[in-house]
Every structure is written in C-alpha cells, then in structure tokens.
Amino acid sequence: MLVSIYRYNPDTDEKPIMQDVEVQLPEDKDLMVLDVLALAKQQDPSVVYRRSCREGVCGSDGMNINGNNGLACITPMSSVVKPGGKLVLRPLPGLPVIRDLVVDMSIFYKQYEKIKPYLINDTAPPAIERLQSPEDRAKLDGLYECILCACCSTNCPSFWWNPDKFIGPAGLLQAYRFLADTRDTADVERLAGLDDPFSVFRCRGIMNCVAVCPKGLNPTRAIGHIRSMLIQQGT
Amino acid sequence: MVTNVTNLGRSGLYDWIVQRFSAVILAAYSLCILASFVMNPDMNFEQWSSIFENNAMRFFSIITLLALCAHAWIGMWTISTDYMTSLQLGSSATFFRIMFQAGCVLLIAVYLLWGIQIFWGN
Numbered sequence: 001m002l003v004s005i006y007r008y009n010p011d012t013d014e015k016p017i018m019q020d021v022e023v024q025l026p027e028d029k030d031l032m033v034l035d036v037l038a039l040a041k042q043q044d045p046s047v048v049y050r051r052s053c054r055e056g057v058c059g060s061d062g063m064n065i066n067g068n069n070g071l072a073c074i075t076p077m078s079s080v081v082k083p084g085g086k087l088v089l090r091p092l093p094g095l096p097v098i099r100d101l102v103v104d105m106s107i108f109y110k111q112y113e114k115i116k117p118y119l120i121n122d123t124a125p126p127a128i129e130r131l132q133s134p135e136d137r138a139k140l141d142g143l144y145e146c147i148l149c150a151c152c153s154t155n156c157p158s159f160w161w162n163p164d165k166f167i168g169p170a171g172l173l174q175a176y177r178f179l180a181d182t183r184d185t186a187d188v189e190r191l192a193g194l195d196d197p198f199s200v201f202r203c204r205g206i207m208n209c210v211a212v213c214p215k216g217l218n219p220t221r222a223i224g225h226i227r228s229m230l231i232q233q234g235t
Numbered sequence: 236m237v238t239n240v241t242n243l244g245r246s247g248l249y250d251w252i253v254q255r256f257s258a259v260i261l262a263a264y265s266l267c268i269l270a271s272f273v274m275n276p277d278m279n280f281e282q283w284s285s286i287f288e289n290n291a292m293r294f295f296s297i298i299t300l301l302a303l304c305a306h307a308w309i310g311m312w313t314i315s316t317d318y319m320t321s322l323q324l325g326s327s328a329t330f331f332r333i334m335f336q337a338g339c340v341l342l343i344a345v346y347l348l349w350g351i352q353i354f355w356g357n
Contacts, residue, residue, distance in 0.1 A: 161317045194247075197313075201247035227251070234248045 001025050001081075003040045005047055006090040009099050016097070018088070019044070025077070033065055033080065034072035036087060049101040056214060059149030063101050064090040069151035069212040092154040094163065107163045108150050108170070114193070115167060115175040120186035136182040143177035143222060145215050146170060152209035152219055158202040165198035169209035169219030172200060176222035179229060191226075191233050200226055254309045257302035264299040293354050300350040304343045311339040 003023050008016035021040040025031060034051055041047045049072075051061040056074035063072055066080045066088050081087050095103035121130065153159045153168035167175065175194065178184050194200045200223060209219040271286060272278065286292055319332040 158317070161320060161322070163322075197247040197250055197316075199247065201251050202317075230248045231252070234246075235252070 001036070002086045003036060004086055004088045005037075005040060005100070006097075007047070007100055008097050010097060021047075030076050030078045032073055033070075033075045033077060033087065033089070034061055036077060037072055037089065047101075048099045057147060059147035062092055062149040062151045062154075062214075064093060069093075069155045071149060071151070071214040074214060092150055094154045094160040095150070103150075103154075105150055108148075108153055108168065111153075111163075111167045111171040112148065112174065114199075115171050115178070116186075116190065116193075117174050117178065119178065119181065119184050120189075121183055122185060130183045132182055139180045139182070140177060142217055143173060143180065146173050146177075146217060147215060149214060151212045151214055152217075155208045155212045156203075157206070157208070158204060162198055162202060166202040167194070167199045169203070169223070172203070172226060173217060173219040173222045176226050179226065187229070188233070191230055194226060195230055195234065200230070250309050253305050257306040260299055260302040261306065264295065267295070287354065296354050297351065300347060300354070304347050307343055308339065312336060315339075 001023050003021045004018045005021060006016055007013075007019045021043050023036060023039045023043065025036065025039070032054075034054060037047070037049060041049075049061065049063070051073060052058040053060070054073040056071050059071065061072040062069060065072065065075055068080070069092060070080075072089075077087070089101060091097050091101045091103045095105060095108065098104050119130075148170060150170060152173075153170045156166075156169055158166045159168040175190065179187055179190055184190075203220070203223045205220055205223075207220045210217075213219070275282060287296065315332050315335050319328055319335060321328040324331055
C-alpha cells in the first residue's frame with residue numbers, strides 16, 4: 001500500500017513535499033494508522049511524528065489523516081482508506097510545523113491557559129474534600145474527558161484565522177467544564193474573561209470540532225452553554 | 236480576554252445580540268414589504284409611495300435602516316478581522332484592515348443619511 005507523508009524540515013527545506021512510501025500490510029488484519037506509520041518509518045527512519053500511549057489517551061499522535069483530523073493510534077485503516085486507496089498523512093492544520101508530522105502547539109496551550117483550567121474556590125476547604133452530589137458530578141460528563149489532542153481546534157477555521165485571540169473549541173470545552181463545576185466559585189470572573197468579540201463569539205457553530213473529536217465530545221454544545229451563561233449574566 | 240477592539244459594542248455579547256435582534260427586524264420588514272406586493276399585485280407608483288407616507292411605515296423603515304447599518308457594520312468588522320490579519324497579509328494587515336473598515340463606515344454612513352433623506356425628504 002502507498003502511504004503519502006508530509007515531509008518538511010523548516011531549518012533545511014524551502015518548502016514541504018509529499019513523500020510516497022510503499023508499505024506491505026498484513027492481509028488478515030485491520031491495522032491502525034499509527035501501525036502503518038511505524039511500518040513506513042521502517043522504510044524511511046527519518047520520518048518524524050509524535051506518539052506515546054497508542055490507545056487514544058495521551059493525545060500525542062493527532063494528525064490529518066486523508067483530510068480529517070484524528071488520532072492515528074485509534075483510527076483503523078478500514079475507516080479512512082478504501083481498498084486500493086492511498087493513505088495521506090499531514091500535520092494538524094493551522095499550527096507551525098516543527099518537522100514532518102510534528103507541530104508546535106504553543107498557541108493551543110496558551111489559549112488553554114487563558115481559561116484558567118483549575119478549580120477556583122476562595123471558601124475555606126473542608127477537612128477532607130469538597131463534595132459533590134451525583135447529579136452535580138454528572139454535569140461534568142462529556143467535558144472532563146478531553147485529552148487536549150488539538151484535533152478539534154486545528155479543524156476550526158476561526159482558530160486558523162485568529163489563533164491568538166479565539167480560545168478554540170478545546171479551550172472552550174474546558175472553560176465550560178469549570179463553569180459547570182459546582183465546586184468552582186469564579187463564574188463571574190471566568191465569564192468576564194470571555195466576553196469579548198473573539199474568545200467565544202468567533203465560534204460560528206459549524207461543528208467541525210464535533211465531527212473530528214476522537215473522544216466523541218461536543219464542544220459546540222459547551223460553547224452554546226457558555227453563550228447562554230453570558231446572556232443570563234449580561235442582560 | 237481580548238481588549239482594545241473596534242467592534243460596535245466593545246463586547247462580544249452586545250454585538251452578538253445586536254446582530255440577531257437586527258436580523259429579526261430585517262426579516263420582519265422584508266416580510267412586510269413582500270406581503271404588500273402579494274396583497275396588491277398590480278401596484279403602481281402612487282400606491283407604492285402612499286405606503287411610505289404613513290408615519291408608522293416611515294418609523295418602521297428608519298428602524299430597519301438603523302438595524303441594517305448595525306448589522307452591516309458588525310458583519311463587515313467580523314469579516315475584516317477574520318480575513319485581513321497578519322497571518323494572511325503580513326505586516327501591512329493593520330493598514331489594509333483600517334482602510335477597509337473606514338471604507339465600510341463611510342459607505343454605511345452614506346446609506347444611512349441617504350435613506351433618511353429618501354424616507355423623510357420631500
């Protein structure tokens with residue numbers, strides 16, 4: 001099978017190229033994309049990519065697979081390549097390339113840092129821990145599971161256009177995760193930090209983020225909740 | 236939080252609400268005009284003019300014109316800050332963006348004043 005891999009070293013190359021590598025796949029197995037990439041690396045050891053847990057938990061191997069963002073380690077070949085087709089691997093779009101499939105995620109983490117991704121509670125802590133009812137805890141389902149792989153934010157045109165101003169779907173999903181947490185008491189400050197024309201309101205609701213999230217999360221819904229909270233607070 | 240922005244209301248929420256509220260006014264006005272055509276298919280110029288001699292219709296028209304201006308400014312400002320950034324245009328982005336926004340403000344002001352003159356003039 002032919003695997004086409006984006007190759008670029010900004011220090012030495014004038015422009016990126018797509019390199020075709022022929023890989024022999026076992027006929028009786030539906031390999032994951034990451035396995036195929038490892039076989040390609042055996043053919044050409046200079047191919048560079050990130051990976052760690054190889055089970056969709058660490059979020060290291062987010063990349064663009066045949067036009068869609070996803071985690072290489074949990075994307076079966078059968079879901080992205082038709083029989084006789086070609087596997088095309090590119091880095092996550094919209095972020096600076098460090099080398100080949102590895103991108104610089106600094107701006108993504110900077111947006112994540114902006115939303116203060118930690119509990120803020122100025123009241124005196126109880127003896128053991130801050131308790132939640134099962135109902136309040138359930139409000140965090142669909143929010144806390146984000147692994148920050150950046151598949152969603154780098155699939156969002158608003159993030160491509162204003163990566164320094166728009167928080168992006170991953171950051172906003174986490175922003176709502178703390179707004180929805182009954183143990184957090186900084187709702188007013190958190191919302192005040194989001195009420196500008198860029199941080200939240202650049203979301204156009206096109207749901208590219210929902211379409212590619214490898215964990216099946218729904219950042220668009222979370223952004224809608226944040227918008228509703230801003231309306232309730234501001235009107 | 237992004238501060239020092241040149242949008243209409245200096246707040247994302249304010250612009251978002253104005254954009255939607257103005258859209259409702261524009262839709263209502265469009266339906267109103269459309270209904271007048273449907274109910275009077277053989278309308279001549281005198282009948283068309285008489286619709287706008289009614290003060291209620293004049294007020295509705297002016298409110299719609301103001302809504303259109305606000306809607307247009309928010310939309311054009313958003314487009315310019317999406318597509319005319321340093322990522323696309325390099326170091327000259329700010330110059331081009333300000334020129335584009337100034338052009339939009341001028342055009343919107345002309346349409347507003349012209350519209351008022353049409354609705355309330357002789």
